[in-house]
Amino acid sequence: MGSFSAFSLLRHAIGGNRHWQRHWRAASPKPSYDVIVVGGGGHGLATAFYLAENHGIRNVAVIEKGYIGGGNVGRNTTVIRSNYLLDGNTQFYEFSMKLWEGLSAALNFNVMFSQRGQIVTAHSADQMDAFSHRANIMRLNGIDAEILGRDEVRRLVPYLDFSDTARFPIHGAILQGRAGTARHDAVAWGYARAASGHGVDIIENCEVIDFLRKGDRIVGVETTRGRIGAERVGLAVAGHTSVLSRKAGLELPIESHVLQAFVTEPVKPLVDHVVAYGADHFYVSQSDKGGLVFGGNLDGYNSYAQRGNAGVLQEVCEAAVALMPNISRLRLLRHWGGIMDMTPDASPIISLTPVPGLYLNGGWCYGGFKATPASGWCFAHMLATGEVHPLTRGYGLDRFRTGHTLDEAGAGPFAWLQ
Amino acid sequence: MLRIHCPCCGPRDHDEFRYAGDASVVRPAHDDPDFEAWYRYVYVRANPKGLHREYWQHVHGCRQWLVVERDTATHTIHSVHFAGQQAS
Numbered sequence A: 001m002g003s004f005s006a007f008s009l010l011r012h013a014i015g016g017n018r019h020w021q022r023h024w025r026a027a028s029p030k031p032s033y034d035v036i037v038v039g040g041g042g043h044g045l046a047t048a049f050y051l052a053e054n055h056g057i058r059n060v061a062v063i064e065k066g067y068i069g070g071g072n073v074g075r076n077t078t079v080i081r082s083n084y085l086l087d088g089n090t091q092f093y094e095f096s097m098k099l100w101e102g103l104s105a106a107l108n109f110n111v112m113f114s115q116r117g118q119i120v121t122a123h124s125a126d127q128m129d130a131f132s133h134r135a136n137i138m139r140l141n142g143i144d145a146e147i148l149g150r151d152e153v154r155r156l157v158p159y160l161d162f163s164d165t166a167r168f169p170i171h172g173a174i175l176q177g178r179a180g181t182a183r184h185d186a187v188a189w190g191y192a193r194a195a196s197g198h199g200v201d202i203i204e205n206c207e208v209i210d211f212l213r214k215g216d217r218i219v220g221v222e223t224t225r226g227r228i229g230a231e232r233v234g235l236a237v238a239g240h241t242s243v244l245s246r247k248a249g250l251e252l253p254i255e256s257h258v259l260q261a262f263v264t265e266p267v268k269p270l271v272d273h274v275v276a277y278g279a280d281h282f283y284v285s286q287s288d289k290g291g292l293v294f295g296g297n298l299d300g301y302n303s304y305a306q307r308g309n310a311g312v313l314q315e316v317c318e319a320a321v322a323l324m325p326n327i328s329r330l331r332l333l334r335h336w337g338g339i340m341d342m343t344p345d346a347s348p349i350i351s352l353t354p355v356p357g358l359y360l361n362g363g364w365c366y367g368g369f370k371a372t373p374a375s376g377w378c379f380a381h382m383l384a385t386g387e388v389h390p391l392t393r394g395y396g397l398d399r400f401r402t403g404h405t406l407d408e409a410g411a412g413p414f415a416w417l418q
Numbered sequence B: 001m002l003r004i005h006c007p008c009c010g011p012r013d014h015d016e017f018r019y020a021g022d023a024s025v026v027r028p029a030h031d032d033p034d035f036e037a038w039y040r041y042v043y044v045r046a047n048p049k050g051l052h053r054e055y056w057q058h059v060h061g062c063r064q065w066l067v068v069e070r071d072t073a074t075h076t077i078h079s080v081h082f083a084g085q086q087a088s
């Protein structure tokens, strides 16, 4: 497979880039593994990598029904931040941020992590108070956060609407300078390549259709490519968590909803940060190719269809133009949807389950890309040791019974409103 | 855009309606002390890939609550009833 270095890039460039090899082995299923991870998205691949890297468990398979990068890991808008309010979330996402900061080196693959900073605009004195509260929590946890006044925001992002006619005038903003974006495909490919390099089998075009049982214990999976045994099975199937869990007899507090993303035609460099509109739901960054990548709300009703409806497109574009009137004439190049596994508190689930042999990683909602490294790290810990990683103590399934939900938005148990 | 045939107002775009989730969950009686029943009512969802019975309120029309049976994989709507008439 070879490793990447300035020298290898140069050598391949001289050779016309004709001699690159596959970056992970196209594995066929073995009869059994120590651990099977179902779902070859970011979380499944990261889990497999850290099982091998941190715990020396290499007899591992990642089973993916489609192709690597075809799920949400390749559909998201790539925003990475660690500006969470609630204990449990704050520390977990900051741990993830630290892993992002070393990820390209750890994987020997450039995930193009760009800490361009995220600015969330504030549109009232009350919102400035709320942002100060958030910034204080972040700082108390050693996370960078700055509160900006209107003039400072204007200096950084002069293209926002600072006119007298702005629908919601900008009062200020909160800035996390270490936040940013990464190349989503590269994250999937980088983890797949590094895991495969450690001996992990990455099995694509193989759908898990049921579980193998011995008594009430799960001892493997039934797939479209035959039965495969495993000591432990970890689920990381994002939007299909309910579908597979039901086959294991597990009932979950999850609903699947579609979230859309949009990209404009490419333009010259305009948006240097990730900018989020504090008065409505719209956020934007600019890709290296020049397209403005943006998103907003969920479509708002249960869906397993990986496509969105035009009503949300209109709402998001209205919010976009309210904040950035200068993009009103840009044309939309593409838009698409992904299926979110929404929980009633919009926080994830990394949990032991009542079913012996089965471990659950899901409920990532619309914010799971940034969590990929930490999620893989902590889920690998659980699969290797059978214990909950200290950073994910708040993410157990039982929190919905005990009342210890982590509801950042305070939206209540309505998945489609989170 | 979904097109919902409101039994009162006829075919209307779904953005005239407010979504209110799974209509198959059963609300326990007010004086029911069974924790499990309340837990299931508030949190547990079947979340089917396929037919889903769900509430929509026609907020920008007749304001009636409807139960719509829709396929979550294809968005095909199979039936629409007034919620009050729904035998569950």
Ligand SMILES: Cc1cc2nc3c(=O)[nH]c(=O)nc-3n(C[C@H](O)[C@H](O)[C@H](O)COP(=O)(O)OP(=O)(O)OC[C@H]3O[C@@H](n4cnc5c(N)ncnc54)[C@H](O)[C@@H]3O)c2cc1C
Residues within 6 Å of the ligand: A038, A039, A040, A041, A042, A043, A044, A063, A064, A065, A066, A067, A069, A070, A071, A072, A073, A074, A075, A076, A077, A078, A079, A080, A206, A207, A208, A209, A236, A237, A238, A239, A240, A244, A259, A260, A261, A295, A336, A337, A338, A339, A340, A364, A365, A366, A367, A368, A369, A370, A371
């Ligand atoms: C439009 C959009 C924008 C988003 N923006 C952001 C953002 O800016 N920042 C952020 O942090 N997060 C964002 N997210 C959320 C993030 O993408 C997800 O939370 C995260 O990617 C989910 O984890 P994953 O990568 O493992 O999922 P996926 O890549 O979806 O992986 C799950 C895999 O499981 C496979 N699978 C399912 N069923 C089976 C089966 N039966 N057998 C085998 N395999 C199966 C699927 O094919 C899929 O490949 C966004 C999501 C979307 C859709």
Ligand SMILES: [Zn+2]
Residues within 6 Å of the ligand: B006, B007, B008, B009, B010, B058, B061, B062, B063, B064
């Ligand atoms: Zn009506």
